[in-house]
Amino acid sequence: MRQIIFMLFTFGLFSCNQQTDNTKILQNRIDSLEIKLADTYKPGFGDFMSSIQAHHLKLWFAGKNENWKLADFEVHELMEAVEDIQKYQAGRKESEMIGIIIPPLDSISKAIKQRNSVLFESSYTLLTNTCNQCHSEVDFEFNVVKIPDSSPFSNQEFKPIN
Ligand code: HEC
Structure with a gap:
């Protein structure tokens, strides 16, 4: 035992x-x-903003040319960038405010669905003002965005192909 x-x-x-x-x-x-x-490696806040800057510009030329398919694509790229900031930059206090551009983006989406150029232009103006509103609230007021007047992307066609 x-x-x-x-x-x-x-x-x-x-x-x-x-x-x-x-x-x-x-x-x-x-x-x-x-x-x-x-x-x-994960992209920084500024990397996401540079991408947002490009899609903001492309969205304008797509909408102005009534290229609604491309405009829809660009709005979704902007939505994705917002989600990525919320996911990958959750630690930054500025990320809490990024959602303020969602209502103007929704309004642009509506304009695109309706193929409504007037609504597109007014929603785009609202979007651009909201970008600047956030910049000034997070002490980046020196970073002013505006409605673009020419595209630096000469290698991309903004007119619809058919
Ligand atoms: C959270 C609020 C917020 C919103 C909304 C916002 N930004 Fe920014 N943006 C920032 C911050 C913070 C920076 C500085 C990022 C950094 O630290 O590098 C910035 C930087 C930038 C820059 C400078 C990039 C560079 O390197 O020169 C551009 C351009 C820019 N934003 C464009 C936009 C556009 C266009 C929109 C709207 C579609 C927008 N932003 C919406 C917070 C915001």
């Missing part, structure tokens, strides 16, 4: 040690993954 108890005890100790070893291995893995994760 004593022998059996002794054997069980030793076995118990052995499996305990085994478990501590496994926990250590797992902890090491978690640590190295955390280091890798912290080093992973």
Whole structure:
């Protein structure tokens, strides 16, 4: 009987040690993954804004040319950029305000669906004013965006193809 108890005890100790070893291995893995994760590249707020700047401009020329398919595409690119900022820049306090451009974007979407140039223009003006409203509220008031007057993208056709 004593022998059996002794054997069980030793076995118990052995499996305990085994478990501590496994926990250590797992902890090491978690640590190295955390280091890798912290080093992973993610676009900064300014990177997203530069992309928003390009889509804001392309949206204007698509809408002005009544290229509604392209305009719809550009609005969705802007929506995606908003979602990406909320996801990848959640730590920045400015990200809490990014949602203010959603109502003007919705209004532009409506104009595109209705193929309504007048509504498109007024919603686009509202969008641009809202961009600047946010810039001034987050102390980037020196960063003024405006309705573009010419496209630097000479390699892209904004007129509809048919
Ligand atoms: C959260 C509020 C907010 C909204 C809404 C917003 N921006 Fe910005 N924008 C910022 C911040 C913050 C920066 C500075 C980013 C940085 O730290 O680099 C910025 C920077 C910029 C820049 C400068 C990029 C550069 O490197 O020169 C442009 C252009 C810009 N935004 C365009 C726009 C446009 C166009 C819209 C609307 C469609 C818009 N922004 C809406 C907060 C906002």
